[in-house]
Amino acid sequence: MPGSLITLTTDFGVADHFTGVMKGVIHSIAPRATIVDITHLIPPFEILEGAFTVEAMYRWFPKKTIHVVVVDPGVGSARRPVLVEAAGQYFIGPDNGVFTLLMAREKEYKVRHLTAEEYRLHPVSATFHGRDIFAPAAAHLASGVAPAKLGKVVNDPWIISGLTPVRTGKRFWVGTVLRVDRFGNLITNFRVEEFPAVMERPFELLAGLVKISRLAATFSEGEPGELLVVPGSAGYFEVAANQASAAQKLGVAAGSPVELTLY
Amino acid sequence: MPGSLITLTTDFGVADHFTGVMKGVIHSIAPRATIVDITHLIPPFEILEGAFTVEAMYRWFPKKTIHVVVVDPGVGSARRPVLVEAAGQYFIGPDNGVFTLLMAREKEYKVRHLTAEEYRLHPVSATFHGRDIFAPAAAHLASGVAPAKLGKVVNDPWIISGLTPVRTGKRFWVGTVLRVDRFGNLITNFRVEEFPAVMERPFELLAGLVKISRLAATFSEGEPGELLVVPGSAGYFEVAANQASAAQKLGVAAGSPVELTLY
Amino acid sequence: MPGSLITLTTDFGVADHFTGVMKGVIHSIAPRATIVDITHLIPPFEILEGAFTVEAMYRWFPKKTIHVVVVDPGVGSARRPVLVEAAGQYFIGPDNGVFTLLMAREKEYKVRHLTAEEYRLHPVSATFHGRDIFAPAAAHLASGVAPAKLGKVVNDPWIISGLTPVRTGKRFWVGTVLRVDRFGNLITNFRVEEFPAVMERPFELLAGLVKISRLAATFSEGEPGELLVVPGSAGYFEVAANQASAAQKLGVAAGSPVELTLY
Numbered sequence: 001m002p003g004s005l006i007t008l009t010t011d012f013g014v015a016d017h018f019t020g021v022m023k024g025v026i027h028s029i030a031p032r033a034t035i036v037d038i039t040h041l042i043p044p045f046e047i048l049e050g051a052f053t054v055e056a057m058y059r060w061f062p063k064k065t066i067h068v069v070v071v072d073p074g075v076g077s078a079r080r081p082v083l084v085e086a087a088g089q090y091f092i093g094p095d096n097g098v099f100t101l102l103m104a105r106e107k108e109y110k111v112r113h114l115t116a117e118e119y120r121l122h123p124v125s126a127t128f129h130g131r132d133i134f135a136p137a138a139a140h141l142a143s144g145v146a147p148a149k150l151g152k153v154v155n156d157p158w159i160i161s162g163l164t165p166v167r168t169g170k171r172f173w174v175g176t177v178l179r180v181d182r183f184g185n186l187i188t189n190f191r192v193e194e195f196p197a198v199m200e201r202p203f204e205l206l207a208g209l210v211k212i213s214r215l216a217a218t219f220s221e222g223e224p225g226e227l228l229v230v231p232g233s234a235g236y237f238e239v240a241a242n243q244a245s246a247a248q249k250l251g252v253a254a255g256s257p258v259e260l261t262l263y
Numbered sequence: 264m265p266g267s268l269i270t271l272t273t274d275f276g277v278a279d280h281f282t283g284v285m286k287g288v289i290h291s292i293a294p295r296a297t298i299v300d301i302t303h304l305i306p307p308f309e310i311l312e313g314a315f316t317v318e319a320m321y322r323w324f325p326k327k328t329i330h331v332v333v334v335d336p337g338v339g340s341a342r343r344p345v346l347v348e349a350a351g352q353y354f355i356g357p358d359n360g361v362f363t364l365l366m367a368r369e370k371e372y373k374v375r376h377l378t379a380e381e382y383r384l385h386p387v388s389a390t391f392h393g394r395d396i397f398a399p400a401a402a403h404l405a406s407g408v409a410p411a412k413l414g415k416v417v418n419d420p421w422i423i424s425g426l427t428p429v430r431t432g433k434r435f436w437v438g439t440v441l442r443v444d445r446f447g448n449l450i451t452n453f454r455v456e457e458f459p460a461v462m463e464r465p466f467e468l469l470a471g472l473v474k475i476s477r478l479a480a481t482f483s484e485g486e487p488g489e490l491l492v493v494p495g496s497a498g499y500f501e502v503a504a505n506q507a508s509a510a511q512k513l514g515v516a517a518g519s520p521v522e523l524t525l526y
Numbered sequence: 527m528p529g530s531l532i533t534l535t536t537d538f539g540v541a542d543h544f545t546g547v548m549k550g551v552i553h554s555i556a557p558r559a560t561i562v563d564i565t566h567l568i569p570p571f572e573i574l575e576g577a578f579t580v581e582a583m584y585r586w587f588p589k590k591t592i593h594v595v596v597v598d599p600g601v602g603s604a605r606r607p608v609l610v611e612a613a614g615q616y617f618i619g620p621d622n623g624v625f626t627l628l629m630a631r632e633k634e635y636k637v638r639h640l641t642a643e644e645y646r647l648h649p650v651s652a653t654f655h656g657r658d659i660f661a662p663a664a665a666h667l668a669s670g671v672a673p674a675k676l677g678k679v680v681n682d683p684w685i686i687s688g689l690t691p692v693r694t695g696k697r698f699w700v701g702t703v704l705r706v707d708r709f710g711n712l713i714t715n716f717r718v719e720e721f722p723a724v725m726e727r728p729f730e731l732l733a734g735l736v737k738i739s740r741l742a743a744t745f746s747e748g749e750p751g752e753l754l755v756v757p758g759s760a761g762y763f764e765v766a767a768n769q770a771s772a773a774q775k776l777g778v779a780a781g782s783p784v785e786l787t788l789y
Contacts, residue, residue, distance in 0.1 A: 020272075
């Protein structure tokens with residue numbers, strides 16, 4: 001059964017009333033729930049960055065945690081609201097691919113279509129399912145409602161393709177930047193576990209117009225501003241610059257391609 | 264009696280120590296209180312946007328919630344600190360009109376002037392009543408102090424006039440934009456309940472230099488970028504653009520006029 | 527013994543997964559801990575602004591509070607992770623000077639080098655000690671582990687020099703701007719307690735290219751935009767402009783010098 005810890009990840013920003021309203025709904029239904037803000041600054045409508053954030057944080061939470069994820073450009077359209085059970089935790093949000101990286105990592109998961117009317121607020125608005133569907137579902141789970149009561153299992157969750165690097169030659173892979181973090185580090189989709197050779201052999205990583213071949217353990221190696229490839233804390237190789245923004249130096253943003261050559 | 268859930272809405276931003284200090288004061292007085300951040304990004308001194316945020320979020324909180332609202336350009340001047348009891352909840356902040364929209368909706372309310380010295384921090388600073396008056400009042404309420412102990416009822420709360428649309432012709436009303444949200448949607452002060460005809464009859468809404476006449480249920484209708492009028496989740500008509508910022512397209516900000524014509 | 531209230535002050539920003547991950551780690555180890563966000567917007571790598579924030583907020587928290595402070599440009603290098611016990615509270619972070627202002631105020635403190643492997647996450651990453659060392663240490667303290675178990679006392683904590691005003695003449699002192707707050711007020715390092723003469727005698731404070739000689743109790747005195755010196759709520763003299771940004775008017779940022787002349 002789910003616990004009473006609920007996290008919130010949205011693209012609602014932190015200036016509006018939206019996240020406060022969701023918290024009010026949760027506390028109204030589940031007064032003992034503990035709410036944890038992950039971030040509300042997923043760029044508007046950027047499902048891929050939401051998918052990265054979910055994958056990067058859930059592993060550090062205890063079993064039974066309930067994660068609410070609202071990056072939902074299609075709110076009010078036909079996309080389904082879903083509950084994903086994976087890794088002993090619970091994930092609630094739109095079925096638009098925002099759980100793709102979670103599912104890629106966990107392999108075993110169960111997806112339910114959140115259809116139970118009695119666990120929604122009524123009337124359900126066309127524009128704020130975070131308030132009317134997702135927050136109430138999380139709060140009811142936290143209050144002891146069994147997942148099966150919220151809706152039936154479905155077998156065709158929406159998966160975003162192309163999120164893993166593509167091999168384009170014997171020594172070449174094309175990947176992508178999943179996210180640029182606060183420090184300007186480029187988090188690529190090359191997972192350290194899948195590309196251990198980067199740790200052991202000469203390589204080149206092309207980002208923007210620059211080829212980077214220096215591997216470093218930390219951001220503080222090298223000359224100030226020197227570009228480095230670092231096995232990052234989220235499990236992906238990152239492009240960093242010592243005490244500077246690699247993204248600014250390279251003119252690279254989330255979604256930009258990166259090319260890896262292994263020698 | 265008030266409960267132990269305390270929300271914070273301020274214009275203090277999220278970079279400074281101010282909100283942390285308020286939380287420390289609350290936890291010092293009421294260790295069991297649960298604190299919920301609504302937003303700290305009300306634009307500095309913008310009482311009207313604070314008033315909108317309060318009105319947009321309180322209805323979703325449980326009875327007995329204590330809301331602390333600090334948008335207080337006149338801190339240290341003669342404006343009164345007040346406690347408003349309305350809708351079974353409690354609202355604490357400066358008497359500068361920030362509770363105008365709450366009072367317009369609830370009609371029945373009681374306002375107390377927070378004068379009790381024993382429920383303040385001393386010395387009371389001239390510049391940070393959030394710390395010295397408002398947070399302590401909230402924490403003492405959450406600890407079981409009766410509202411009547413905090414100060415006497417007053418009958419002349421500060422009300423901001425002109426917040427509702429003005430009829431300027433048989434078919435014409437002039438309203439205003441209460442807030443531009445994160446997505447660039449313009450939240451007008453035309454309440455859906457008061458203007459049901461917009462849902463049923465032809466209309467034109469003039470925002471900036473553009474007349475909009477398409478009603479939509481969700482932000483994702485129409486062509487990308489098409490301007491729409493949507494009955495918004497906060498209960499007001501909003502001007503939105505499918506997956507784009509209506510505010511940017513129209514060059515419109517909070518406080519801008521909007522004109523409604525009903526045919 | 528430490529309590530179960532844990533605050534977080536970092537330069538991680540609020541858009542990434544970093545602070546969410548730290549919260550997950552804390553809740554995994556100490557399910558009953560209460561986590562309070564102070565700010566995550568310390569400018570990247572700005573240890574001095576972190577030091578100011580710590581000093582400005584801890585005094586308002588109850589005894590036994592555990593403060594986690596991660597402004598850590600040298601993560602992964604040789605700088606030590608430490609626990610500082612002062613004022614009946616607990617402070618965890620890198621030994622890089624971020625506790626300098628705390629120590630300057632408290633005088634009596636004990637510093638421990640956090641070396642106990644059993645209270646870290648393993649493997650300890652080279653880039654995210656907030657997750658692997660600092661958050662676990664805080665959570666174990668909150669769970670009842672004695673401070674002495676986390677590491678031995680050291681007597682040479684890193685102290686940043688030059689944080690207090692320097693007397694450069696009979697009537698002259700040179701100080702610095704510790705921080706520019708949300709409202710554009712310049713928080714100087716002239717403490718009100720140490721310079722009481724400013725409250726009583728004529729003075730000039732040079733900030734940018736402007737000499738300011740008007741003392742005010744609140745930000746709302748004077749003409750709109752008039753520059754004022756105000757005894758600020760954090761205990762330092764601040765340069766403010768009535769309903770305007772003094773920092774913008776003066777072109778002054780954190781780290782800029784300010785000169786005080788007492789007559």
